[in-house]
Amino acid sequence: MSPVHPLDEATTARAVIDGNGTLIHWNEGARRLLGYSPEEVEGRPAADLLAPGTTTPLPGTGGDRRDGVLALRHRDGRVLSVWLLAHPRKDTGGWLVLTPVEGLEPRTPDDPLARAFLAQAPCAMAVYDERLRLYGLNDAMSEVIGIPEERIRGLKVSEIGSGESGERLEREMAEVLASGRSRDVETYARAGGEERAHHWLARIAPLTDTHGRVIGVCVAAHDTTEQNRARERLQLVNEASVRIGTTLDVTRTAQELADVCVPALADFVSVDLLDPPENGAEYSVGPPAAPVTLRRAAHRSVSAGNPEAVLEPGDVDVYPASSPQADSLVVGRPLVAPNANGTLAKWLSWDGPRGQHVREYGVHATMSVPVRARGRTLGVVVLSRFRRPDPFTADDVLLAEEVTARAAVCIDNARRFSRERQTALALQRSLLPQSLPRTAALEAASRYLPAARAGVGGDWFDVIPLSGMRVAMVVGDVIGNGIQASATMGRLRTAVRTLADIDLAPDELLTHLDDLVVRLSAEAGAEGITGEVGATCVYAVYDPVSRRCTLASAGHPPPVVLPPDGPPRQIDVPPGPALGMGGLPFESAELDLPEGTVLALYTDGLLESRDRDVEAGLRLFCRALQESSRSLEGAAHAILQALLPSGGAPDDVALLLARTQGLAPSDVSTWAIPADPALVAPIRKQVADQLEVWGLTAATFTAELVVSELVTNAIRYGEPPIRLRLIHDTETLICEVSDSSHTAPHLRRAKTFDEGGRGLLLVAQLTQRWGSRHTPEGKTIWAELSLLGEE
Secondary structure, X not given: OOOOOHHHHHHEEXXXXXXXXXXXXXXXXXXXXXXXXXXXXXXXXXXXXXXOOOOOOOOEEEOOEEEEEEEEEOOOOOEEEEEEEEEEOOOOOOEEEEEEOOOOOXXXXXXXXHHHHHHOOOOEEEEEEOOOOEEEEOXXXXXXXXXXXXXXXXOOHHHHOOXXXXXXXXXXHHHHHHHOOOEEEEEEEEOOOOXXXXXXXXXXXEEEOXXXXXXXXXXXXXXXXXHHHHHHHHHHHHHXXXXXXXXXXXXXXXXXXXXXXXXXXXXXXXEEEOXXXXXXXXXXXXXXXXXXXEEEEEEEEOOOOOOOOOOOOOOEEEEOOOOHHHHHHHHOOXXXXXXXXXXXXXXXXXXXXXXXXXXXXXXXXXEEEEEEEOOEEEEEEEEEEOOXXXXXXXXXXXXXXXXHHHHHHHHHHHHHHHHHHHHHHHHHHHXXXXXXXXXXXXXXXXXXXXXXXXXXXXXXXXXXEOHHHOEEEEEEEEEEEOHHHHHHHHHHHHHHHHHHHOOOOHHHHHHHHHHHHHHHHHHHHHOOOOOOOOEEEEEEEEEOOOOEEEEEEEOOOOOEEEOOOOOOEXXXXXXXXXXXXXXXXXXXXXXXXXXXXXXXXXXXXXXXXXXXXXXXXXHHXXXXXXXXXXXXXXXXHHHHHHHOOOXXXXXXXXXXXXXXOOOOHHHEEEEEEOOOHHHHHHHHHHHHHHHHHHOOHHHHHHHHHHXXXXXXXXXXXXXXXXXXXXXXXXXXXXXXXXXXXXXXXXXXXXXXXXXXXXXHHHHHHHOOEEEEEEEOOEEEEEEEEEHHHHO
16 A cells, blocks of 8 residues: 555545455544544454445446445444445455545635636636637636737637638537537647647537536647647658658659658758669768769659759769768768758858759758668758748658658669669670571561569570571570579570570470470579579471471460461460470471461560450450551561550560561472482482572582582482482572481591591581481481572
């Protein structure tokens, strides 16, 4: 039990009851109330003090506290109805029971404490009669209004304080007077003699007479300016965490910082950043030295059009010592100007345009806050006030630091992302074909667009010339993004080219590529890189002689084909598993492509969108392709315009368009070769005659030597049937010899006295390239002769 002053002991009756219901303490106030001395009651059951027939315990009124009226026995035999308040005792498990002995008498009208109660209360209060005219107010309210009571008694609120806030408060008071229900009103108003407006919470309550009739209202005003500012600061910090850093774009993040601070903290805010170091290096640790070169990243003003800005976003300026920007960056903490050293005046006298702006718009206070993240200085934020009359306070500085610190991390994240994105994009563009090869088999156009916001992915495309005037087309998409995806894309593109050089069928090529992806995934796991390597791919081979296309897919979207005389449609290709699954077979599809057919290969980023499903995207794709297919470059542009949003693609996009071209039958000659070495000479004569028909007599000598060597090797080492085929266009003459043997030829070094072994070496020296490919029937040895040099 808390100690009680001896002189105060008799004013309150106190008794302590233990957990068994026994009285263990009885004070002087209890003796005055019931007449028992402590010796008479201590140690006895407390129930003995109840009047006969009283058994009802005290009801609970909140928490563990109890209170109520009980009938108690006085020592002289009287029964007293006493209001009791009981508190639980945690130490004894009992109760402390008490009631006031004094202070129950009614107050007299001339009680000085009663008179001072209203007048001197620290809460500003005023009473208005039923006409809403001032009846009286206390000292605190008189100080708030700034006018003595005797001068304004009888006036309405709207007459005491003119303006919208006074009229609004009067309307609310009329509502309370009419309804008899209290209400709270928040308003801004200036206290008497002050220039700054305060935030007030006005609590309006009805006043009633003894019959319950409303005869006036009481207004209690509470200055909640500081609480409101704290709430606004908390709201601003919360808003900053939500609004700043919505994208991984440095400029956009800087603009979000400026937008959050205006008008909550300042009337004009500028964000200036240091240019990133060259070659992707990190910013130096520690503050920069003055003068400091900064680039304007963003600004925001309460005035439309940002007329206070001296620079435009993207402009560069040099800030010397004594400027707020340089000084705050050098010391590494916020600075508020003007200050005792007068540095703002020095700087403005040096910078004429800024000095003119400060005088023109009435800028009276600035605050410079360094933008720092991870120990590195990124730039500076300058907050200026010209419309708000109040200067920056210490709380404003702390709030600006908090918001800027949050924004600095977002800006640094965006900067790091931009740097990695540029690196990955440069790597990816270096790995993609810089131009598509010109071939007699097809005309091609391509597009590659990196994702607008996400990291650069691993989409790629390629056009690969093959033997026999054939050409391979490939489009692939590596799962994931960033440098790792770009590097994987480069390895896969190189692997496809290598496998294409040995003339593998599309399904076989994807099988080998799948094995490579499985190995890459295993290597990535061994090196501790999270995530498995995966990719999708479609590979197609077009033969302009037969006008047939063979293609296979590894989990990739099917190509779209536009025939010269029909609508566009997706090709029905066996989908196949994505690369990296391992052990699953791939299947090829074969179809005829008339000359002039447009074949479109693409990655899924072109069709996928949050605003539509894939089927709708495919319809837009086919419509754009059909309407603009006269020009492949125009068609590629139209497809991207139709399918991608104006802000850029959400995912990487690769698009490859190819229009097929066929070789005329007159440009191809084929002979069946008997397996007799004696007939090689007549074959050479037939080749010479055909070249003369084609007008290629300049290439006759070389062609005869190559044909002689290839045919002789086929007769000597191959198996019948043997076939010779000549194909030509304006630039190339191709000699092909096919037989039924699957044994591949190879170059060997002939010794001085060897009679053979020099044939293929001679072919390799006379042609621009040569090789062999396996066919279902055996193999084909081919050699290409350039006609440009002969001409």
